[in-house]
Amino acid sequence: MKLPFSSTLSIAAATATALVSLGAPAQAASFLGIDIVEDSPVTGIAxxxxxxxxxxxxxxxxxxFSVLAPDxxxxxxxxxxxxxxxxxxxFTALFMEGANPTAAKPNGNSFDIPNSAFINDWQGTCDITIKAPCSVEYTFEKGVEYQIGAWDRGFTGTGTPIFQTFGVAQLDSFTFPSLTDQANPNPLITVSDPGYYFIGLEDTRFPLANGQFYYDFQDWVVKAQATESVPEPGTVGALLGLSALGFISRRRQSVKR
Incomplete structure (x- = not known):
């Protein structure tokens, strides 16, 4: 499904690494404005x-963008x-919570199993809590500015929304705690799909008693990738050049024979 709209921040978003010119300082790699991490889980208190x-x-x-497989x-x-x-x-939502038709609340639950709490950290999945479709396509218009994040609507879904902008991305796989930060032990989940980036968002709704925050980047976990990969003009030229050199080499060898 394609959503009409406009978008935000310049990055070679379809690539796993940032392009860095020779002699220039290296910059953190990013995907759609989200820092790419090498290792997960990304958890802590700060x-x-x-x-x-x-x-x-x-x-x-x-x-x-998809919230389908893997589990x-x-x-x-x-x-x-x-x-x-x-x-x-x-704010444009790609995936929305509140679709559970069995929920007591009129607009559905924010999690699959009522009163689930520590069982699965109030997990929400597509077609139960998350409104379908489970996979959407979006074209970020050239030069328009965007910022990925979570639109936090509070306990009831009717509170004053807060746009939360904390997130990480990891290529091919992502590991995160399966339960709320109050659980101990807290088993880990790893999701993987080669070629996809996994985006983990943190809601940071509540500070700890000491004023610090616990973070685990699993309040939303979504996989994403560019639907098409077109080589840069310079890359195309280089490939054509190599092809031509190979053709010339083969002709020389055939002449020698």
């Missing part, structure tokens, strides 16, 4: 949550929150 998502400029490419994708936490992006002062 006065400031690391890895805030950045504004990025759309590149005109279409990206697929474990979706949302966690008691609060209603939606996964999407802010652009031009407007």
């Amino acid at each position: 006065p400031a949550i690391p890895h805030k998502t950045n504004v990025f400029a759309g590149d005109g490419k279409t990206y697929e 474990g994708l979706g949302s966690r936490g008691l609060f209603y929150s939606d996964f999407g992006f802010m652009s031009g002062g407007k």
